[in-house]
Amino acid sequence: MPDNNKELTLSAPLSGPVLTLAKVPDAVFASGAMGDGIAIDPINDTLYSPCAGVIIHVARSSHAVTVRADNGAEILLHLGLDTVELNGEGFAMLVKEGDRVSQSQPLLRYDLDKVGQQCKSLISLLILTNSADFHLRPITLKAVKVGEPLLHIVARNAEAANAEAVAGPEIHGQVRVAHRGGLHARPAALIRQTAQGFKSQAHLHFAGKSAPCNSLIGLMGLAVGEQDEVQVSCQGPDAEAALQALLAALATALPDDHHAAAPVCVAAPERPVEAGTLHGVCAAPGLVGGPLFRLSTISLPTDAGNNDPLEQMPALEAALNHVRCEIDGTLTQAKKQKNADEEAIFAAHLALLEDPALLDAARQSIAQGTAATHAWNQSIEAQCTVLQDTGSALLAERANDLRDLKQRVLRALLGEAWHYDVPAGAIVAAHELTPSDLLQLSAQGVAGLCMAEGGATSHVAILARGKGLPCLVALGSALLDQPQGHAVVLDADGGRLELTPNDERLAEVNQAQIDRQQRRDAQQANAHLPAETRNGVAIEVVANVASSHEAADAFANGADGVGLLRTEFLFVDRQTAPDVEEQRLAYQGVLDAMGEKSVIIRTIDVGGDKQLDYLPLPAEANPVLGLRGIRLAQARPEILDQQLRALLQIRPLQRCRILLPMVTEVGELLQIRQRVEALCLQLGIAQRPEIGVMIEVPAAALQAEQLAEHADFLSIGTNDLSQYTLAMDRDHAGLAARVDALHPALLRLIAMTCEGAAVHKRWVGVCGALASDPLATPVLIGLGVTELSVSPVQIGEIKDRVRQLHEAECQRLARDLLKLSSAAAVREACHQHWPLR
Template sequence: ALIAQPGPGAGLPADGIPGVAAAPGIAIGTLHWWRETTPEPAEAGQGIAAEREALRAALAAIDAQLAHESEAATARRAGAEAGIFAMHRALLEDPALQAAAETMIAAGKSAGFAWREATRAEAAMLSAMADRRMAERAADLLDLGKRVLRALAPAGSAPVQLPAPAADGDVIVLAAGEFTPSDLTGLDRTRVAALVMARGGPTSHAAIIARQLGIPCLVALGSALERLQDGTPVIADGDSARLHACPDAHLLAAAASAVRLRAQQREADLRAAHAAASTRDGVPIEVAANIGSLDDARNAVAHGADAVGLLRTELLFLHGDAAPAAADHTASCQAIADALQGRSAIVRTLDIGADKDAAWLHLPAEDNPALGLRGVRLAQVRPQLLDDQLRGLLAVRASGPLRILLPMVSEVGELLAWRERIRALAAEAGTDPEIEVGVMIEVPSAALLADQLAEHADFFSIGTNDLTQYTLAIDRCQPELAARMDGLHPAVLRMIAATTEGAARHGRWVGVCGALAGDPLAVPVLVGLGVTELSVDAGLVPGVKARVRALSHADCRQRAGELLRLPSAAAVRDACRRYWPA
């Protein structure tokens, strides 16, 4: 398959069908429309006992399938994808859902009809709730319903039917209105080079799976995509968020050249990944990894990460049956610390809420969950939860520095209270009370008060995803606004500048752990604004290190100041392409 991996720019023209980039890279292939293959169940059953047994067998088969897919994703170190399948298993076991289907079977309905109606009714109820998390759960439930209906079909039903290859090496750009996780089950990576969708957003489960698989993905392409026919030759450009239909020979040659150059660059980056990264004028920049599991930690080491810049501890326990105890935190973090072989790790305390929900937490429904009980605010309703985590972290014995990162801090009083709590718990356990404590800068008030926070924090880590959301007043889970959710907006850059300036007054260092740190166009901007640590997905570490080595720190500082005066994110990106070309 002709696929180019992420880079600062493909050099392709800025025309074509505009969309939103959900997974980077460039792919050349033939468009093929995925078409729904979920069977239509008969309404009448063939006997209550037979239909009950059919439903039981189908649920068991899908549970085994989901377990296998979750294990396979974990083996590929695709933690986010594994989490999706684990969550679907939990939905499958919902006793209320199974009871609703059983009631309809008892009334004479077929297993397929009963299951479909039960899932539709539950999904409709969830969709009617104001909480966006529940609406997303409804989509997961409907997807799960499709899986079970396929299992109940007499001869089964394959979720994706691909045409026979026209020639050796023939690859497909798979298109749909919007994919769901079950649609992508068993996706043939040797045939499918990219995913393109008329609808959807970059945070959808299909987008997550595309990123884990390492294939380009474009969403929100709209009606222009829907007008394209099967067999149309296309170039899916996940870097510039464009789909080029019926490209001419010149454009095909440019894309193929980009693919070859990216492959060569990727190999060179991997060879140099374990060396430290410094700018051309000698300024060191630490390139760390964002992780959410033990496998992620091993993957970070394998890709040359200097450290772990963000351990998302909630991902370790999100799909469990109960709240983690102190011993659970100690065991999981100790294993990760051991796997890092002396590298430092920044451990973020549980950041549950907004778009991350844990069934065991029983959070109250919120009209605006992104503005509600998340991060350290959870202590207002579940103080024991964070106390247990802090006790667990303080018991870890790591050969490298272990630092605690507090999410959703908005003012100095919160930081002082948490520092005092950490000291008290350390004294109680007889451990080091001077463990480093940092603040995650993701709330605009924290960025604007960075000079005050820096007096009491040991470091800052900027979460650009949420900082962008809160600065621009755009819900990061809202697909219709996905194209405007750009961390290179000058208002967001001014927040970052305020953070680094405030930190510098007290000699504190600043890292970035949001998606912006892995954006090749943004790397020189962040370096120029005074960021000294970039934490990215492990697979991006080699490329980010290579990008840093090609930069002049002095030039980045000068140019970054100019960018703050530009009027839009698009203007910033255009300037970055001129200042720091690939």
């Protein structure tokens, strides 16, 4: 009888790069429909058993085999994609059904060349077919060799599955919680993430209640407030390390940033009742008018009980997988667009979707005959009640995230198309909107949002502010009684929803919108003109782009050129590297899209935390400090060589400048420059293009004068320079918002860079996020920056900002900012000296 309580480590059955299922070019496997798992692109010709067990199935065409491990986990090993169509040709199965096999025992051999040429892909799958009974946890997503640890498998019955792991004494520690607002969603997600990095079981104890640290909902349900003292207990093989990590995570405050803070505009609850007006709380500022459109909620079917668990359980798992894929897509998009708010919110949703408190309750209900729809609905509502009963308004707002997941999974279960037919320009009214609702409504062009419930610190409020959508919350149930389609005015700044505006009021609101749009139009109308300060100093305002399409958009928006072409877009999300011709065509497309303007092309900046599937690199303890940028180019010179050959073949070459990332010393620059000159000689090119250096590590800023002697220009990447200077990972959930490039230390490095470049009469640009911040424009000009590379949509705004400034005043005040003590102080001073219009 299988011991399904035992944790199991699977070893790699093949050698090669590891891929997540989402990257497998097969819809069935990628969707998780056959179960959770992982993929390997093999470089060897033999498939080995990942564990000891029994062969329970051998495919007729010898391309796949299933092993049942001693703990009951059933592992399908599938060699290649669509290889069933080969009918066994090129395969030699070495085992038969019923055989007992040991870990790393050969199971089948195949002709690597023959099979590779005839099948769709050699990418091979390891699938846990009974995923409903087990959790699968990847150990690595790097390249592996046969026999190396690949995955952990743990029974879903957490207590039984971890029986061995929790052996040993239980240790305790106390700490005062430093997170603003206590353990709401983000801090709880940080604690959960920390706990999951260890094998030991960890619990948080507060006010006579306890919760496992791997349960987001359980942690939030404790209603731990800021400065409350809590106890942490850990038991297991790495209990001491887990305890110290958790205590540190609890004691390290999330920054006081816009994630937790409500907007400055809030309605006064004491305001007298006005006829025809509903009062609420401002969640996102703005003033708009338009027709009211009311959204309705999902209705559940009546057949709640007497259902077959064998039908309902797979239905729930399929719905959960569907929603996971949707959220993964949203996360990918948010990462590409550098939308930190969206990324953090939906990462928390993904964590909630894995929460044992939710999943176990729903599965238990299904096992008792409840329909999957009702089981999921009941599980969510029970946890919402827990959060609302804590008495914490902040945690009660987080119940909205749970209801978002409720709706998404229910839609997947019911087969409803998740789409609201809302006219553009409408003001949407709802009981309470969810983050995923908001993303869809924003894409449909609605003018504003208002809710009967909700809060100003909710995730919906954060997203509404990021999208520029005026939003009112807590308007009360009377909102839902309003007739559909009649004109209203949403004055979010004043906390009012005007239900019966007359024609004069609607005209006034319309005029305010027109004025705002005219201001934007005026900026855009002048966007194609040069940007000069009031005293005639020219500042180039160029664009950061990642494709020819984005370059065309930048050109249309008035960019003076491309200040940063990120070439990684050519190298990621594919199985092989682009050849010289493919690269040449891509770079030429960007150059052509920019008319007669110059383009700065950064050489490939991957490695460390940015991995390529076809470029296996060793695992690194600190990837941000590891093999990346120019260091990778030195380790794998053939990749940079191909890229340089492609760059040198675009025409006209004089409009192309090459930018080198992650340079830390002059020798690195000289080595690449010599290689470019050698390639120019080979290709018969008389004059090499200009070569610039990214200033994104403190060492480069400190050596700016020495680098400028041999470089043609310097470009400051404030994103990386910030994290390296402040020793804070800009992707760290608890620190990212504190990585502010207006920190005086950063400004000193920028000043030093400009001073060093001036010695050799080199110009300095900024291509990091700071260049797109209009508050920073006068500071950068004052420190000596003459080029700002920004997002295409901000070209007009930044040029308009430049034209308002006088260089001498910027220089005088920027020097004073270097003496301030914090980024917050710098920002406050900037608001006072150079207020935004």
